[in-house]
Every structure is written in structure tokens, then in C-alpha cells.
Amino acid sequence: MKTKLKYLSIAFTMAFTFFTMPLMAQQRPEKMFDPARFDAEMEQFITTEVGLSPQEASQFFPLFKEMQKKQRIAFAEMRRYRHVDINDDKACCEAIRKRDELEIQMKEIQQEYHNKFMKVLPAGKVMGVIQAEEKFHRQAFRSAARHDRGKR
Numbered sequence: 001m002k003t004k005l006k007y008l009s010i011a012f013t014m015a016f017t018f019f020t021m022p023l024m025a026q027q028r029p030e031k032m033f034d035p036a037r038f039d040a041e042m043e044q045f046i047t048t049e050v051g052l053s054p055q056e057a058s059q060f061f062p063l064f065k066e067m068q069k070k071q072r073i074a075f076a077e078m079r080r081y082r083h084v085d086i087n088d089d090k091a092c093c094e095a096i097r098k099r100d101e102l103e104i105q106m107k108e109i110q111q112e113y114h115n116k117f118m119k120v121l122p123a124g125k126v127m128g129v130i131q132a133e134e135k136f137h138r139q140a141f142r143s144a145a146r147h148d149r150g151k152r
Helices: 002-024 035-050 054-079 089-120 123-151
Strands: none
Touching: 035 054, 035 123, 054 089, 054 123, 089 123
């Protein structure tokens, strides 16, 4: 049970980091967040970090992008419950229940795709991808935070 909660919290943290990057980007046109550039940089980082061959990358990244698309949909729905009135217990109860369901759904998507990944990559490389993605998001988050501090 603790392991499942640990994975859920990691998944939520990763999703939160990934989806809040646009909010942290500087708003000058030349420095605005570019999702396509972000995805390309992450793909390059993962490829290099894990040592994916061109053939492995061509099989893996379409699945990875499918997973991200499904997770984004669930995360967007989860965001709808951010602005619940904390004085309305019924609404809060429903929001908590729905957010929990969505977090579990996001983890189930991740689990489904991890199994698909292991059909095109060895398990060691899939683990490397998971670790590289986390590392990339941590670095991007730190970079954005440093950039934000520099604006003040």
C-alpha cells in the first residue's frame, strides 16, 4: 500500500512539474515556454541518458507520446477541482474523491504504458527512461526557478 502511494505521489509530482512549466516560463516572446521545444529537449535527453539506438527511439517515443497525451487529459480534468469552495463539505468530498480517482487513473495509464515500453525496450532501459524523465523534469524545474529568481 505504501509503495502504491509512493508511486502515486511521484506520478503526481512529475505531472505537476511537467504541466506547470508554462506558468513558470518568462513571458517575453523570445523566452516564452515552447511545448514542442520542451518535448524535443526531453526526448533528446532521454535518448542520450539511456543510450537508445535510433531504432529503439523510433519504436519507443510514439508510445511515450501516447502515454503523455492520456496523462495530460486526466491531469487537465484534475485541475478543474483546484477551485473548490473549502466551506462546502459536499463539494470538497466530491473533489477529493474525483482527484483520487484521477490520480489512480494516471498511475494505471503509466503502468499500462510501462508494460508496452517493455515490449519494445529491455526492462533496464525502461527503468532508465523513467529515471531520465524524472531527472529531466527536476532539472527543468530548477532551471525555471533560477530563472524566476533572476527576474526579481
